[in-house]
Amino acid sequence: MSGDKIFPRNLTARAALAASKVIGNPVTTMMESGVANCFPGLEFDVRILDCRFFPGLVFQFIVPPKYPAPDAIPNQHGARLLYTDYLLDPMLPETSREPWVQNLLDQYGGPLATTFMSGRWYLDWIEQNGRRLPMRDTQGNYLDGYTVWRLVRGLEAGRVEIGIERRDPPAPGPAQVVVLSGYRRQYVNAAGLFDEAFRPGEFTQSMCNPWTHDFRDCACHYWASNHPDVVTGGPLMSDNPSDARDPAAAQRLDWLRRRDGSSEVSASATIAENRVYQIDHYEINQSWEKLPFVLEGHEIDRPYRPPLPKWGEPHQDAAWLIRELENELAGMEMALVIEYLYALFSLRHPDEATDPAWPSLADDLRAVRQSILMVAVGEMTHLRWVNQMLWLLDRAGINPGWHYTPVVSWSNRIRIADRATRLAPLTPDVLKDFVQLERPSGYLTGVYEKCVATLKDEKYPRAVFEIALRIDGEGGEHYRNFCNVQRILSKYPRDAHGEYPYLRSVTPQSTPETRAALAEFDAIRRYLASAYNAEARGDMPGADKGITDARAAMVRLQASAEQLAQQGLGIPFLDPRS
Numbered sequence: 001m002s003g004d005k006i007f008p009r010n011l012t013a014r015a016a017l018a019a020s021k022v023i024g025n026p027v028t029t030m031m032e033s034g035v036a037n038c039f040p041g042l043e044f045d046v047r048i049l050d051c052r053f054f055p056g057l058v059f060q061f062i063v064p065p066k067y068p069a070p071d072a073i074p075n076q077h078g079a080r081l082l083y084t085d086y087l088l089d090p091m092l093p094e095t096s097r098e099p100w101v102q103n104l105l106d107q108y109g110g111p112l113a114t115t116f117m118s119g120r121w122y123l124d125w126i127e128q129n130g131r132r133l134p135m136r137d138t139q140g141n142y143l144d145g146y147t148v149w150r151l152v153r154g155l156e157a158g159r160v161e162i163g164i165e166r167r168d169p170p171a172p173g174p175a176q177v178v179v180l181s182g183y184r185r186q187y188v189n190a191a192g193l194f195d196e197a198f199r200p201g202e203f204t205q206s207m208c209n210p211w212t213h214d215f216r217d218c219a220c221h222y223w224a225s226n227h228p229d230v231v232t233g234g235p236l237m238s239d240n241p242s243d244a245r246d247p248a249a250a251q252r253l254d255w256l257r258r259r260d261g262s263s264e265v266s267a268s269a270t271i272a273e274n275r276v277y278q279i280d281h282y283e284i285n286q287s288w289e290k291l292p293f294v295l296e297g298h299e300i301d302r303p304y305r306p307p308l309p310k311w312g313e314p315h316q317d318a319a320w321l322i323r324e325l326e327n328e329l330a331g332m333e334m335a336l337v338i339e340y341l342y343a344l345f346s347l348r349h350p351d352e353a354t355d356p357a358w359p360s361l362a363d364d365l366r367a368v369r370q371s372i373l374m375v376a377v378g379e380m381t382h383l384r385w386v387n388q389m390l391w392l393l394d395r396a397g398i399n400p401g402w403h404y405t406p407v408v409s410w411s412n413r414i415r416i417a418d419r420a421t422r423l424a425p426l427t428p429d430v431l432k433d434f435v436q437l438e439r440p441s442g443y444l445t446g447v448y449e450k451c452v453a454t455l456k457d458e459k460y461p462r463a464v465f466e467i468a469l470r471i472d473g474e475g476g477e478h479y480r481n482f483c484n485v486q487r488i489l490s491k492y493p494r495d496a497h498g499e500y501p502y503l504r505s506v507t508p509q510s511t512p513e514t515r516a517a518l519a520e521f522d523a524i525r526r527y528l529a530s531a532y533n534a535e536a537r538g539d540m541p542g543a544d545k546g547i548t549d550a551r552a553a554m555v556r557l558q559a560s561a562e563q564l565a566q567q568g569l570g571i572p573f574l575d576p577r578s
Contacts, residue, residue, distance in 0.1 A: 045206040050152045052197050054162055055182050056086030056108050059123060061145035075167055078135055079123035079148045084108050084116060090196050091185060100182055112178065123148060124165035124177055128155055128184075160184045212284045216256065228255045228294045230267045252487070254278060255294065269360070297480065312449030314457070318399040321454045325390055329447065331410035333383040335421040338410075338573040340376040343434070344369060345565040346425035346506045352566070358501050364488050365502060371481040372426070375438075378478060382471050383408065384532070389464045391536035396461050404536050406529035417443035423508050423574060427500070431486050438479040448472040506565050508572040517560045517571045524553045 051059050064077040086092050086108045092101055122142075126133045133151055135143050143151075160183065166176040189195050215227060230252050254267040256278040268274050279287075292299040315321045347369055353361035387406055394404035414421065417437055424430045436442050452472055455465035492501050499505070508514075531546025561571055 045203065047149055048198070048203050048206065049187050050149055051082075051202075052085075052195075053152050053155065053185050054160070054180065055091040055185060055197075056084055056089050056104055057180075058082045058085050061149040063145045075142050076120075077144045078142050079145065079152065081116060081121040081123070081164055084112065085197075088197075090189070091183070104180065104182055107180065115178065119166045119170070120168045121164050121166050121178075123152075124163040124175075126151065126155065127161040127163075128159065155184045157184055157186060212288050213281050215288065216279070216281060216284045228297075231255045231294050232298045253299070255291070255299070256284075258283075296476070312446065312453045314454040315450055318393070318460075319402070321451060322390065322393060322399055322402060324451060325386055326405075326407050327411075328414065329451065330383060330386045330390075330407035331414040332416065332447065333379050333386060334408065334410045335414055335416060336379040337376055337383065339416075339421060339423070340372060340379060340434075341561070342423045342508075342570060342573060343426040343430060344372045344376060345561045345570070346504055347372075348502055348504055349562060349566070352504075353501075355501060358492065361492070361501060364492075368485050368488055368502070371485050375478045375481050378474060382474070384528075385467045385471055387532045388535075389467050391532070392461050392464050392467075394536065396464075398460065406532040406536075408525040408529045408532075421574060423570060423572070425503050425506055426485075426489075427503070428486075428489070431482065431489070435479065435482045435486055438475050438482055440476055440479060442475075442479075444475050445472075504565050505568050506570040507568065508570040508574070510572055510575065511569060513560075513564055514569055514571050517557060517564060518573070518575060520553055520557045520560060521571070521573065524550050524557065527553060 047061055051061070053059070058081070059079045060082050061079050062077045065072070086105065092105055094105065096102065123135055125135060135148055135151075137143060159181070161179065161181045164178045164180070169176055185195060185197065187194065232252060251266045253265075254274045254277060257267075257274075258277060258279055265277075292301055294300065295304060315324065348365060350362040350365045350369075353365055355361065387404075387408075390407070391404040393399065394402070410421065437444050439445070448468055448471055452465070452468045454460070455468050489500075489502060494500055527546045527550035529546075531543045531550065534540070534542030534546060564571065
């Protein structure tokens, strides 16, 4: 570190900088993307790091079997010494002048060369900083391997002394204990890489063998990036018209299903129900490589061709671009936030789903509400990005005489797909309208085309162009979310009174309570405007304060909106004061 700048000192950090520039290098190639907990069978097992915690020795942490055999050897759990491995240990070079290094080399190459070759040797105690930790409980029972590992894991860097006991002495008598003194091994060396004492394959040696069994059976679903659960069959939408497929009409399929006609049906709701149609262990061992790749939730059955970008006609000049951002796009994003939030609060809370006729309604409402909230948050993020585009254009001096002012409002003249902004419960017709809006070929897809086409010009900051591209490309995710909502809610028909079991009867009303909620909404917009203005000036503490205040107000607004909706009161977001 030099001054306020941090330089990457290890090879992994330097590789990360280079990898970000390599096309096709996935994020899962980085160590921080690994699952790396303590469950054998995942990408790697961090407990292996501590198997070599003491220089020259290799331990294995063993837990007692849940159902031991009647003739099983007793007391096999704990940290068992597997073997000595000191000849190429980087902590024990023969040329070292450190007394502790030479003492260990003398012991390993001398009497201990044969001592550890017979019998079962286990870690008996650890001593550091004057405190000895026995590997037994207060009743004298040996600790299991997990507990011993946690004790070893908690050792500090520095001097450590250990005692290793033979649990099967050849003759009765005092316990045979070997005492060794050294230093606790560090996980990484001076270059920032794993210590060279760890051999190739050690981090994965505790995984299932064959690994495909774990891939098939992992009930904790830890294969998030590699093992899809439910997918959409057929190709993605691309630039090839013959590839086009509407996800709203596509079936959701179990990815591990047998690829035959009887299994090409919609996935069931539980793992157990899907299990009977899935491939078994012998099948996945022989044909795991035939499982299709999945991209954006779709199984890919042919080489994927991404859709070609469609550029609109650019604006005449920067002034026209800025007017569109200020007067149309920012307001449109805010209008979408309002519509989606109102639709969200028109849905019943899962706790309100008590009708025994619909046992799955509570879970469905949780999924649906989360999906709609994600879309609303996405539109709020777009509003922030439009403001960021504006202040970056101001910093670059693109339009002399114009200066950035935060835009967090909308006007009644803003129309969405030739209709005015509206507040409506999430009925099937309203949901269908949302799907059509966000459809890849729908209205929202093209609203940023002129903006993107203009920003392609090299006179504009590259960062502004990339933000516009990102906004323009996120509609597909919103579309898929609304398609999922449509699919989930489609199984709930109207009741005898013409009402849907998932909807509240909510109408916008002006009452003291709704006006208070409206004031909270106005406060959110003021906080956001303050944050955006501060960030535009480079005042990051001021921006952080504005965002923090806005988030606190959002939490209050959400709680208030839920309470009001339960009483049939909708917040009149379109009231003239807002």
